[in-house]
Amino acid sequence: MSAKRNLETISTSSSNSVAPSAAAREPRATQTRPTLVAGATEDIKPVSHLERNPGVPLDLDAVRSIHVNRSAVERRAATIPTRRTVKKQWQAAWLLRAVTLIDLTTLAGDDTPGNVRRLCAKARRPLRDDLERSLGLTELGLQVGAVCVYHALVRTAVDALAGTSVPVAAVSAGFPAGLSPVEQRLDEIRASVADGAREIDIVITRAHVLTGNWQALYDEVRAFRDACGDAHMKAILATGELATLNNVARASVVAMQAGADFIKTSTGKEGINATLSFALVMARMIREYRDQTGYAVGFKPAGGIRSAKSVLEYMYLMKDELGDRWLRPDLFRIGASALLTDIERQLEHFVTGRYAASHRMPMP
Amino acid sequence: MNDMSSVAEIFESLEYGPAPESDKDALAWLSKHEHVFGHFIGGRWTQPAETFDVFNPATRESLARVSQGTARDVNAAVAAARAALPSWRGLTPHARARWLYALARGVQKHSRLLAVLESMDNGKSIRETRDIDIPLVARHFYHHAGWAQLLDAEFPGYHGVGVVGQIIPWNFPLLMLAWKVAPALAAGCTIVIKPAEFTPLTALLFAELAADIGLPPGVLNVLTGDGETGKLIVDHPDVDKIAFTGSTEVGRAIRRATAGSGKRLSLELGGKSPFIVYDDADLDSVVEGVVDAIWFNQGQVCCAGSRLLAQEGIALKLEAKLRARMEKLRIGPPLDKAVDMGAIVAPVQLERIRALVRQGVDEGARMWQPSWACPTEGYFYPPTLFTDVSPSSTIAQVEIFGPVLVSMTFRTPEESVALANNTPYGLAASLWTESINLALDIAPQLKCGVVWVNSTNLFDAAAGFGGYRESGFGREGGREGLYEYLTRDVGGGMRDTGEQPPATRHSPVVTHPQYPGTANSPPIDRTPKLFIGGKQARPDSGYTRRILGPNGEIVGEAGEGNRKDIRNAVEAAHAAYKAWSKAAGHNRAQILYYIAENLASRSAEFANRIQLMTGRDPDDANRELEAAVSRLFTYGAWADKYDGAVHSVPIRGVAIAMNEPIGVLGITCPNELPLLGFVSLVAPAIATGNTVVVVPSEPHPLSATDFYSVLETSDVPAGVVNIVTGGKDALSTVMSEHDDVEGMWYFGRAEGVKAVEYASASNMKRTWATAHARDWFDAGDGEGREFLRQATQVKNIWVPYGE
Secondary structure, three states: OOOOOOHHHHOOOOHHHHOOOHHHHOOOOOOOOOOOOEOOOOOOOOOOOOOOOOOOOOOHHHHHOOOOOHHHHHHHHHHHHHHOOOOHHHHHHHHHHHHHHEEEEOOOOOOOHHHHHHHHHHHHOOOOHHHHHHOOOHHHOOOOOEEEEEHHHHHHHHHHOOOOOOOEEEEOOOOOOOOOOHHHHHHHHHHHHHOOOOEEEEEOOHHHHHOOOHHHHHHHHHHHHHHHOOOEEEEEOOHHHOOOHHHHHHHHHHHHHOOOOEEEOOOOOOOOOOOHHHHHHHHHHHHHHHHHHOOOOEEEOEOOOOOHHHHHHHHHHHHHHOOHHHHOOOOEOEEEOOHHHHHHHHHHHHHHOOOOOHHHOOOO | OOOOOOHHHHHHHOOOOOOEOOOHHHHHHHHHOOOEEOOEEOOEEOOOOOEEEEEEOOOOEEEEEEEOOOHHHHHHHHHHHHHHHHHHHHOOHHHHHHHHHHHHHHHHHOHHHHHHHHHHHHOOOHHHHHHHHHHHHHHHHHHHHHHHHHHHHHOOOEEEOOEEEEEOOOOOHHHHHHHHHHHHHHHOOEEEEEOOOOOOHHHHHHHHHHHHHOOOOOOEEEOOOOHHHHHHHHHOOOOOEEEEEOOHHHHHHHHHHHOOOOOEEEEEOOOOEEEEEOOOOOHHHHHHHHHHHHOHHHHOOOOOEEEEEEEHHHHHHHHHHHHHHHHHOOEOOOOEOOOOEOOOOOHHHHHHHHHHHHHHHHOOOEEEOOOOOOOOOOOOOOOEEEEOOOOOOHHHHOOOOOOEEEEEEEOOHHHHHHHHOOOOOOOEEEEEOOOHHHHHHHHHHOOOOEEEEOOOOOOOOOOOEOOOHHHEEOOEOHHHHHHHHEEEOOOOOOOEOOOOOOOOOOOOOOOOOOOOOOOOOOOOOOOOOEEEOOEEEOOOOOOEEEEEOOOOOEEEEEEOOOHHHHHHHHHHHHHHHHHHHHOOHHHHHHHHHHHHHHHHOOHHHHHHHHHHHHOOOHHHHHHHHHHHHHHHHHHHHHOOOOOOEEEOOOOOEEEEEEEEEOOEEEEEOOOOOOOHHHHHHHHHHHHOOOEEEEEOOOOOOHHHHHHHHHHHOOOOOOOOEEEOOOOHHHHHHHHHHOOOOOEEEEEOOHHHHHHHHHHHOOOOOEEEEEOEOOOOOOHHHHOOHHHHHHOEEEEEEEEEOOO
16 A cells, blocks of 8 residues: 555644543633634645545455445435525635536537537636626636536647646547446547647446456456556446446446546436435545555545535535535536536625526626 | 624635524514513413423523412313313314314414424524424424324223323423313313423413414313422322423322322433444444434433443444534534524533533543634533543432433443443333344343334324333323323223221231141141242241131141242243243133143132132132133233234335233232232233242232143243232332332232332332222223233334435
């Protein structure tokens, strides 16, 4: 197992560092604190550059010792939206952060250079100018996390985003089913990277998970990672097709061991896409992998996240399960398209106090 | 972070901000009442008097003043309930169902007001009141609207017990009201209920709601006040039943106060429930389970999983995960929609928690609390984890009733059961494993009324809730809960047994020949010993007593059992319990039939003995013998048929209601019918898996002593039935006081009932004590489900499933 090299930069609440001896702090209720609500608030740490997860040798013990209790996971997932909420300027700020986490995506059979350029234009300027001004954000230079397209449109997107730092992500490797010949999938990854994609969203072969062939899964993801080179790799598990949460957890661990920079729920094409239950299981595996190896792997829920309310729920989950460090785009992305418009509507409501209309937001 | 934080600042910090639920409507309701309340008696509000403050524990501000219920108030409330009883009881089941339905709808229509008021009054978070308490309240009324509708069809031969006095705690104020009020109304009872003095407001709002829907006056009376008011209700002679939820200490006092009063009693008391984690559990889910177990409602939950028992190999990993999770919990104003924990109900409770935590630290346990500090405005206490705790630590034994978890380890499943059961309590348990074999093996071994597999604190109106041991008795919810408010119809009313205190014991010194015999062929002495652990044992006292016939003639002698014989018999019964309670129903049936067979083969001898002792005519004696044989067949029949149930609860999973034996049962037989009385009580007890210590008919014990050899020849395992002859009341008191006897049946006279019920409070054993006569020959009166229900307690095992 690799040394725990990143732990200092990403540690959130290791008990040693934050907890003085218990006896010294008793009794507690006499202590004062400026805020009325007590709760975990982490120091704002500088956003450090993370070392990429290089992967580790396949560890089948780690895979086989996984136990996920579906009913218990679903109970926890069900209370994430009911235990947390943000209101007023907190909600506005959280939604602005959400904008920076979006992989603005179009993955349709009828994509053309035209609609991809339109998407890229929205990625450059995700909010209406007047909204940005009202929110006092003109300095922030707000932009989305990435633009995500099919390989055929990578070059179009790269050109359209020239002069920005918004990366282009390509769904390569036989998206969405991942059943084309391995060599073709590897070639597609290399081609996307060559065309300028800085991020590659690969899909795994679901059959390897369903048949318990962890070695094959590991080898496949490892090969994709090697083909990605410097491009960051997001491994799409297609959780809706993995049958059980135990399988989702096992596939998450193998993908991380094989060097995934992110693990991602869905292609958006499965019958069930991102859910809080899937996200919870994957986040817990990311935490476990970090505890075991010291490497921080990112998470990307995708598919079905269309409302501002829904994206906030995923953010609560990340904050409470993994910590604030996982609320930045190098460790958290949301695959979405319609979401951005709903966020804009909520922000306009915050600014004006009136409920907003979609048609007033420039469409992506 | 304050209200002036800019969007740009929050964008960087991404903190949670305040998210308050409005208290406007709740305050408006309090204002409408000018923040002062009388009692709700006979459908009207009394003039407020002797008021005391009700505080918001999160702000320490007074919310309202409520009245201290006096003897006059209690008398008026009981009188109103009594006056309303005939017409309420006389309603059709459907009419009562409509009233309960209206209450359910009323709760739903005002759900947010109730949730906000509850949060302000108790200090628990609005998330809990909004998402858990109030929906469960509505669910309880809906479910019992259903029972009201089905009452005649599903409980033929039963009717409501009458006027019930209900005393409820402060931790789930309105939910506990619902658990008490809904089944009582469904059963046709009328109610005097007293909410806790810390948290009376939602009960008062509920009373107003009941008045709004037009619930007939006097059916529901709400009295406020402290323990003194509660005591007045408990002691009131015109109350037919007391239902109490609260501490074991108060429950014990109520048991003693009501002893011999004829009042029915159900008690839901304290707990120190184990939360058992095996090494194949989903540890991340376990952590959330712990959050829901001990940090739910600030740990002020009677069934809180407060003792974490973790398998040694995963204990450290689990503790680390727990600490990380605790660091993320948010504590704050209860009306904030984004807090996990609110305030402790009152300063006295906060001080109790602090003192116990201090004691834990002093005793050497290692305490850990998160780095953040609690708000200082109200009564807050942070989530607390103790490790390095041993079963002998105070904090491992005492119910803290706060957000304090104590953690211990175990090596094997067997040891986990031993540690789990190492407590006087027995309310609930939570066990976590991915192995169905392990889960279903362990759950029946835990001495408690509720077991949650891979879950915790799940409640539903369809599944009974209640404890074993000193966590009380009776169930709330489900079919089993409804019986607590029902009583059997007895044609012609109850008559007394007419048993008299025994005359002074006859001198055992024999001054003239007892039995016919001649000098050449003197009688062989046949004085029976006691029957303990399958052996005939000499009484410890070394005394025998004479048994007289109807005309005062000596018909035999019997051993004079004493407290040491009872002690030995209880030990023998315990030794036999494990195997007997686990024996298949079919096995037990075979043995009961075999007893019947062997008894029948000695009919003439047994009938003759009855005749000799009682002077009844031969036909009558023979009739008793035949009835006893038939009764053994009845329970042979029942032994493999007294099934539990699978409750329909709103989860993906099942709640299995198992009828479990009480344990070691003390049985004191009626004086009349020396054989049938004995068989009618022993047979249902052992058919359901109990082992018994029996004191047979005091004046006529020889049918039972003749029974020794029947038991010996019928494959009854040693210790399952133990028989101690002697003074009925003295031996009953010893059994009732015995802390290792789990249940006590007594059929005798009123003074004996009182003594048994009073003494039973030592370990809160289940009692079934009566001075009412029964028609033991009658199948409706002398056998059947009532006996089986008394011989068992229901354990609900919740098993969520899904891969």
